[in-house]
Amino acid sequence: MSTTADTPAAKPAAPARKPRLTDEHGRRIPVWELVLRYALLLAVLALTVGPFLWQLSTSLKGPTEDIFSSPPKFLPGHPTLHNYARVSDTIPVWDYALNSLKVAAANVVTNCVGSALAGYALARLRYRGRGAATLVFVLAMLVPAEGIIIAQFTTMRELGLNNTLVGVVLPGSVAALNVLLMRNAFRNLPYEVEEAAYVDGADVWQRFCRIALPSVKGTLAVVAIFAFMGAWDDFLWPLIVLSDPSKFTLTIGLNYLHGTFAGDERLVAAGTVIAVAPLIALFACLQRFFFRGVGEGAVKG
């Protein structure tokens, strides 16, 4: 945690030296308020990011280093990647990561394709039964996943897909929420461009692929990111549907590691760092889509 505090700690000093700092309405922010704000921000920062850094620090501590010391030692004395090698000797963590990646990638593709197509059909195409089709997705969105999980499991057994990665992907492969998000995105496009293309003789596929789809890239990116995150982070469903340890995804593998080798905190810490690092990297690169997704999802939900 000390590492967090170090970097941004320099910041409160800087604005204090520049007393011209103003808020969005041109009023000066008093120095005491700035100091208070940064103090609070740093405190919350320690609480939200600190636990991740503590986990990272634990994972880098060697086998001889005391991880239980009191007062705690925040930084590893002799940082080592030894635990990362050990965790892959203990559970096939890279296979699990690959399984998670497969599931997440498949979830992204199916959700993007399925919800873009269905969203376009609901927003732009005209046919009998469109209202009923919309209703299907709205109803599906209201059904809580936890309430039908046992029946989903028996359905997968009936299809012979339990204990397969396909079975992990299928139930969420075209989420109703995503379909409705795409529908709204398409509905908000102006009609004129598509009408012009229609007059020029573009058929429905051409209008969809060349005109409508490029205009909703932003929403599509939100769908893709949340599909990836949802699949990568999911726990309950893979836990129910996967029973063979060779097919585990990372989250299930971590749960297994924790249950079996609960004594070795360094190993579990290394495993959790492996699981969380890709998502934090993704988030760091694509923040605005994450935030945008919160807005659209919350309004919808």
Added chain:
Amino acid sequence: MSASTVSRTPAPRPARPTGRRPAWLRGRRPAGRPDARPAVRVRRQLPTSPWLFAAPGLLVTAAFVLYPFLSTVVNAFTDRRTLVPGRFVGLANFRELLHDDMFWIGLRNSVLYIAGVVPALVILPLLLALLVQKNIPGIAFFRSAFYTPVVASIVVVGLIWVWLLDERGLVNSLLETIGLGRVGFLSDQWLLLISAMTVTVWKGLGYYMIVYLAALANVPRELHEAAAVDGAGAVRRFLTVTVPAVRSTMVLVAALSSVAAFKVFSEVYLMAGPSGGPAGEDTTLVMLVQRTGTGLSGRVGYASAISLVVFVVTVVLMLLVLRADRKEDA
């Protein structure tokens, strides 16, 4: 699924004598206006059915959401097991529920979870949003940092906190350093539940902070200024200007977080273990569903009955929150 097969027939649409514009585009012109493009219209009748577009989504939704939902309802009235097809048993599952201690423990814990988590998730993210709302240098970094727990998997978050709250973990080391004794956060039934709630709140803060930020952006600045001119302090302005302005967002957050809290599974499962802590006293309803209904000897029928309770409570919660909203409006 059936919808798509039935409706495939009307897809070749030229024969429709409605007189309305049969175009694929949903027109916004006045309905009475005749279609001005007969020549193009002929070319439009290609064998691309709109149902082809909707089919993947409809199939998945029907097969993996609606069908399981219906079979949950049906199974709840049978004694089906994972490997044994069920017989109709009427209300026997629900009668059994009434006498099942574990069910009441699960219901109690899930309701307690709402009581513990929802107030915190309605208020704390609002305060946090106010803290990060003002554009001071470096604020974007703080906003992103506060969102990090949302991005992490609940399993990662759960295991991080299991280690933090361990008997020999960081929190206890700190407590010991400042002279307080060590606390068995993960061994006492109630402390464990409170710890799990803390984790839920910790993970949810950033998400609802962003929701509130969007709402705060729409609060008219003039209201604050008028209140300030009238001599209202920061706290007063918060209560008389900010809270009323974001009230509908607070209701939304209450609805979302109470439904999520009632269905809590992962946090408690990871922190208390699969059997739900000492003597199963920390089992939640969804944990009970998972434990009862899965595996080769899973009691699908009984688990479906519990699922149905989860579903009904979820719907009632939503309705209650929405009604509370409307009442306050009136």
